[in-house]
Amino acid sequence: EVQLVESGGGLVQPGGSLRLSCSASGFTFSSYAMHWVRQAPGKGLEYVSAISSNGGSTYYADSVKGRFTISRDNSKNTLYLQMSSLRAEDTAVYYCVKGSSWFDPWGQGTLVTVSS
């Protein structure tokens, strides 16, 4: 069974940093692009970032470019999202998703709250 388990969320002050992790199992992690998608409380889905299967290419939404860094360790089947200079508007549930032209499955999400 394909599983994605996010961790690392929590409460952080504005301007602070946080690193999210996503542990993958049940598929050949190194063969798939991976993505981060977020959802602010009561809001819709927002595409955040993507990384190619070998980590050689990365993509970011304008809203996080220059502040977030996506990476992966294929030897550990783990995806990361390093977030810095966090703002209140970054408060959201962050989902790790596997996919090419579609996203499936989704992890359970990890909540990041940016507040003083």
Next chain:
Amino acid sequence: QSALTQPASVSGSPGQSITISCTGTSSDVGGYNYVSWYQQHPGKAPKLMIYDVSNRPSGVSNRFSGSKSGNTASLTISGLQAEDEADYYCSSYTSSSPLYVFGTGTKVTVL
């Protein structure tokens, strides 16, 4: 990158059919057959319902179908059931960064 446009809400009675639209541009929906649809119940993670415009993953009811015409994609739910009440999001590959864009979301209410 602007979000794809969906109606805020759609409603129907049990047994009826409803259609949710997802309007983009020639740089996303109109340019590629990489439109997918997701169902999200409150407090739950999204679930893939349709991929590549009209394909249904294993395990998804055949009451769900997808199509596309020009820059607008559509999700049709036939034989509406109470369990279909949820939020629905479309997504498309886009030629501009960051590769994918989601729709604004549609709340489906079963009357």
